Amino acid sequence: xxxxxxxxxxxxxxxxxxxxxxxxxxxxxxxxxxxxxxxxxxxxxxxxxxxxxxxxxxxxxxxxxxxxxxxxxxxxxxxxxxxxxxxxxxxxxxxxxxxxxxxxxxxxxxxxxxxxxxxxxxxxxxxxxxxxxxxxxxxxxxxxxxxxxxxxxxxxxxxxxxxxxxxxxxxxxxxxxxxxxxxxxxxxxxxxxxxxxxxxxxxxxxxxxxxxxxxxxxxxxxxxxxxxxxxxxxxxxxxxxxxxxxxxxxxxxxxxxxxxxxxxxxxxxxxxxxxxxxxxxxxxxxxxxxxxxxxxxxxxxxxxxxxxxxxxxxxxxxxxxxxxxxxxxxxxxxxxxxxxxxxxxxxxxxxxxxxxxxxxxxxxxxxxxxxxxxxxxxxxxxxxxxxxxxxxxxxxxxxxxxxxxxxxxxxxxxxxxxxxxxxxxxxxxxxxxxxxxxxxxx
Amino acid sequence: xxxxxxxxxxxxxxxxxxxxxxxxxxxxxxxxxxxxxxxxxxxxxxxxxxxxxxxxxxxxxxxxxxxxxxxxxxxxxxxxxxxxxxxxxxxxxxxxxxxxxxxxxxxxxxxxxxxxxxxxxxxxxxxxxxxxxxxxxxxxxxxxxxxxxxxxxxxxxxxxxxxxxxxxxxxxxxxxxxxxxxxxxxxxxxxxxxxxxxxxxxxxxxxxxxxxxxxxxxxxxxxxxxxxxxxxxxxxxxxxxxxxxxxxxxxxxxxxxxxxxxxxxxxxxxxxxxxxxxxxxxxxxxxxxxxxxxxxxxxxxxxxxxxxxxxxxxxxxxxxxxxxxxxxxxxxxxxxxxxxxxxxxxxxxxxxxxxxxxxxxxxxxxxxxxxxxxxxxxxxxxxxxxxxxxxxxxxxxxxxxxxxxxxxxxxxxxxxxxxxxxxxxxxxxxxxxxxxxxxxxx
Numbered sequence: 001x002x003x004x005x006x007x008x009x010x011x012x013x014x015x016x017x018x019x020x021x022x023x024x025x026x027x028x029x030x031x032x033x034x035x036x037x038x039x040x041x042x043x044x045x046x047x048x049x050x051x052x053x054x055x056x057x058x059x060x061x062x063x064x065x066x067x068x069x070x071x072x073x074x075x076x077x078x079x080x081x082x083x084x085x086x087x088x089x090x091x092x093x094x095x096x097x098x099x100x101x102x103x104x105x106x107x108x109x110x111x112x113x114x115x116x117x118x119x120x121x122x123x124x125x126x127x128x129x130x131x132x133x134x135x136x137x138x139x140x141x142x143x144x145x146x147x148x149x150x151x152x153x154x155x156x157x158x159x160x161x162x163x164x165x166x167x168x169x170x171x172x173x174x175x176x177x178x179x180x181x182x183x184x185x186x187x188x189x190x191x192x193x194x195x196x197x198x199x200x201x202x203x204x205x206x207x208x209x210x211x212x213x214x215x216x217x218x219x220x221x222x223x224x225x226x227x228x229x230x231x232x233x234x235x236x237x238x239x240x241x242x243x244x245x246x247x248x249x250x251x252x253x254x255x256x257x258x259x260x261x262x263x264x265x266x267x268x269x270x271x272x273x274x275x276x277x278x279x280x281x282x283x284x285x286x287x288x289x290x291x292x293x294x295x296x297x298x299x300x301x302x303x304x305x306x307x308x309x310x311x312x313x314x315x316x317x318x319x320x321x322x323x324x325x326x327x328x329x330x331x332x333x334x335x336x337x338x339x340x341x342x343x344x345x346x347x348x349x350x351x352x353x354x355x356x357x358x359x360x361x362x363x364x365x366x367x368x369x370x371x372x373x374x375x376x377x378x379x380x381x382x383x384x385x386x387x388x389x390x391x392x393x394x395x396x397x398x399x400x401x402x403x404x405x406x407x408x409x410x411x412x413x414x415x416x417x418x419x420x421x422x423x424x425x426x427x428x429x430x431x432x433x434x435x436x437x438x439x440x441x442x
Numbered sequence: 443x444x445x446x447x448x449x450x451x452x453x454x455x456x457x458x459x460x461x462x463x464x465x466x467x468x469x470x471x472x473x474x475x476x477x478x479x480x481x482x483x484x485x486x487x488x489x490x491x492x493x494x495x496x497x498x499x500x501x502x503x504x505x506x507x508x509x510x511x512x513x514x515x516x517x518x519x520x521x522x523x524x525x526x527x528x529x530x531x532x533x534x535x536x537x538x539x540x541x542x543x544x545x546x547x548x549x550x551x552x553x554x555x556x557x558x559x560x561x562x563x564x565x566x567x568x569x570x571x572x573x574x575x576x577x578x579x580x581x582x583x584x585x586x587x588x589x590x591x592x593x594x595x596x597x598x599x600x601x602x603x604x605x606x607x608x609x610x611x612x613x614x615x616x617x618x619x620x621x622x623x624x625x626x627x628x629x630x631x632x633x634x635x636x637x638x639x640x641x642x643x644x645x646x647x648x649x650x651x652x653x654x655x656x657x658x659x660x661x662x663x664x665x666x667x668x669x670x671x672x673x674x675x676x677x678x679x680x681x682x683x684x685x686x687x688x689x690x691x692x693x694x695x696x697x698x699x700x701x702x703x704x705x706x707x708x709x710x711x712x713x714x715x716x717x718x719x720x721x722x723x724x725x726x727x728x729x730x731x732x733x734x735x736x737x738x739x740x741x742x743x744x745x746x747x748x749x750x751x752x753x754x755x756x757x758x759x760x761x762x763x764x765x766x767x768x769x770x771x772x773x774x775x776x777x778x779x780x781x782x783x784x785x786x787x788x789x790x791x792x793x794x795x796x797x798x799x800x801x802x803x804x805x806x807x808x809x810x811x812x813x814x815x816x817x818x819x820x821x822x823x824x825x826x827x828x829x830x831x832x833x834x835x836x837x838x839x840x841x842x843x844x845x846x847x848x849x850x851x852x853x854x855x856x857x858x859x860x861x862x863x864x865x866x867x868x869x870x871x872x873x874x875x876x877x878x879x880x881x882x883x884x
Contacts, residue, residue, distance in 0.1 A: 014735070018588065018589075018735055022588070022589075022590065025590070025655075025779075026588065028655075028776075028778040028779070029587050029655070029776055029778070127585060133733075133735070133736035133737060133739065134739060135577075135580075135581030135584075135585030135586065135739070138577075138580055138581060138584055138585050139577030139580060139581060142577075142580055142757060142760075142761055143569060143577030143580050143754065143757045144577065144753065144757055145471050145756075145757050145760040145761065146460065146464070146468065146752075146753060146754075146755070146756020146757040146758070146759060146760050147460075147464075147753040147756060147757065148464065148467070213467075213470075213471070276742070279721075291575075291753060292749075292753075293456070293460055293575070293749040293750060293752055293753035293756070294575035294743065294744065294749075294750050294753035294754070295575060295743065295744045295747075295749070295750055296743060296744070297575065297576060297577070297741075297742065297743035297744075298740070298741075298742040298743065299739075299740070299741060299742075300718070300739065300740040300741075300742070301736065301737065301738060301739035301740065302736065302737045302738070302739075305737075307734075307735040307736075307737070308735060308736050308737055310588075310735055311586065311588060311589040311733060311734075311735035311736035312585065312588075312736070313588070314587075314588020314589060314735070315584060315585045315586055315587050315588040315589065316588075317588055318584075318587040318588050319584055319587065322773050326770065326771070326773075328768065328770035328771075329768070329770075331761075331764050331768075334470075334471055336470040336471070337467075337470070
């Protein structure tokens with residue numbers, strides 16, 4: 001069974017090493033030895049450390065390698081949309097099995113890959129694309145196939161989880177925590193894909209597609225990053241017995257008109273410290289699944305890094321190689337449900353809002369009136385003295401400051417956003433200190 | 443695709459209901475409708491509540507049902523060794539796919555089933571046999587197939603976890619907590635299989651077989667139940683910042699002669715409250731997997747109950763039905779490694795020992811000498827006044843009592859057991875208050 005490896009960075013070199021170290025075991029599990037036919041890279045000269053392969057198998061001609069007759073399986077760990085898409089479509093159409101870790105491509109245009117796989121009668125596996133080493137896609141795709149999945153809630157980006165954990169532990173602001181993450185190697189030089197939520201949104205699209213048997217792409221995912229999360233937000237969360245996590249949330253349910261539909265979103269949210277996801281620290285990932293019959297399930301492990309990601313890639317390689325040897329193909333994409341995607345405004349969520357208000361009679365009544373006007377029901381409201389403990393003298397003569405902390409019941413995101421907008425315009429509201437969505441009960 | 447269901451108790455009726463409720467989705471996922479050809483039961487007249495099936499499909503002739511030409515898949519939720527084994531061997535040899543939740547049979551004689559499956563070219567799936575709804579066997583069998591699993595540590599029995607959680611929360615003794623569990627329906631009228639660890643040992647054998655590519659049967663598993671766990675043990679654990687769990691531990695590593703081998707055991711153990719398994723409460727299950735490349739993974743969910751178990755059964759039914767429709771067979775048993783099983787005496791573990799000793803000079807030196815004689819290294823030792831706070835007057839004139847709490851470093855279980863045995867015979871040791879193994883770091 002001969003493999004073409006596209007890309008030889010952190011994950012690629014780990015795959016090469018594991019293929020060598022575990023050669024005997026892998027051969028026993030597959031039923032035939034796994035051999036590297038070639039490794040396609042951008043630059044031949046780059047230092048990749050000592051690798052247990054003949055240097056002659058490196059090439060810059062990826063397409064030529066893919067097309068070689070002696071290549072059975074194509075393993076892609078390059079990332080990005082192009083040229084990866086063209087390469088994989090070419091391989092799949094030619095009937096070669098593909099193992100990929102490319103979440104961006106799967107989220108952007110997974111349909112093109114699935115269609116090519118169906119056309120060529122080839123296998124397409126991508127366990128490594130979401131949550132690194134955690135076996136997650138196979139359980140969603142296979143184990144829970146007899147059940148109805150209602151929601152998937154995950155911490156799927158290690159960089160942002162490291163930053164938020166650091167902010168929670170030290171009270172630091174976002175910029176400071178990002179700097180620490182960069183120094184320690186948890187954040188890349190350009191952290192945009194992580195901190196703006198693009199990486200998590202791609203993974204959310206992949207998870208939602210599998211969970212709901214519906215093609216969901218990155219464009220369908222409502223995305224907010226963590227750059228706006230402040231030390232004040234973290235302090236507010238702590239005061240509520242909560243912590244802030246960047247969550248990807250894919251849920252299924254009736255929309256306002258009762259139509260079964262899917263909502264997929266990525267944004268920071270407060271969750272109670274007692275929630276299983278709250279204790280997922282540093283660069284770990286975890287995904288919480290709620291299914292009708294199975295109830296609540298959680299999967300936890302390392303979401304990134306060379307060896308953990310390579311473990312997932314190798315697992316997929318064994319599976320497709322076994323299928324190939326048996327002359328069979330795994331079940332293809334299941335997208336029969338074709339559920340509509342609900343816009344973010346129709347997503348049902350809860351808000352935590354912290355307001356600096358003038359401390360005078362009638363403030364609470366006025367604020368409560370705004371919520372009522374938008375049909376948003378208030379769960380709890382707490383009035384606390386302004387920061388510093390002592391009331392602040394108010395130069396404008398409008399009374400002393402106080403802080404109102406309000407947690408709502410569930411409502412549509414549109415109604416909640418409109419409520420915040422109207423609060424912002426009120427004379428008695430000095431400023432809105434913090435607005436955060438609340439998940440996981442409170 | 444026509445199914446024969448063997449057994450119609452809690453899990454069986456849940457399977458029947460889910461097959462009906464989700465008929466359209468299941469048909470779309472499989473590619474053909476799933477129909478119940480027949481349901482074999484022991485007694486026809488039993489009240490099973492309203493079920494969405496024609497009563498005429500019930501039969502007491504299980505073997506006749508299995509042999510019918512129009513049956514493609516046999517689903518067994520009867521349990522026990524016989525007649526289940528004969529039925530399933532018959533079905534598999536005849537080329538019919540089997541989905542079973544029968545952990546006792548798999549652990550006792552899984553080999554007979556795997557051999558029959560190979561002979562008949564049929565699929566044998568059993569996700570529901572361990573940890574109910576948690577997708578666990580498929581990840582072990584497939585996702586981690588490119589990795590080396592070093593240890594699997596699990597809480598796989600809900601009844602004992604409920605009892606130990608209750609003892610930890612209330613300080614109750616075993617008998618009292620068992621009574622509460624029975625009243626609440628968490629323990630059966632005859633709780634032997636649960637509280638003596640038989641159920642967990644069967645699951646440990648199944649997990650070890652998959653993790654280590656080696657046939658492991660229940661007879662290979664060292665088994666201790668929780669009936670000897672006392673309120674004093676629970677208090678000792680608490681004083682160490684630990685809690686007591688019934689763990690199943692399957693590990694792989696070199697034995698005393700450097701031979702790669704497998705150790706599988708089920709026993710109560712202290713784990714630190716900070717360990718991810720410590721917070722698994724009530725009737726939940728969780729399994730912690732440590733693999734060379736993937737690192738640490740955890741799977742968490744409901745381990746028992748009709749609907750969760752049925753979710754796992756249905757997932758398997760979809761998989762085997764899809765395979766059948768495609769005319770293919772899943773990868774068969776992987777037992778190529780055939781690693782030897784290490785006896786319990788050679789298992790490497792740590793002990794927590796609490797001794798009532800005479801409080802006089804030289805006691806610690808004498809006790810430490812016993813450990814040294816058995817080559818057991820002490821990690822920590824703590825000397826505390828006897829219970830009650832005040833020293834007790836000693837009628838024998840041997841001085842006042844004190845308690846020595848000792849935690850060892852890792853050693854073989856044989857050396858640790860011999861150490862405890864010798865301590866028991868010492869004149870200065872009044873009694874051994876508590877001996878518990880320690881897992882998960884401390």
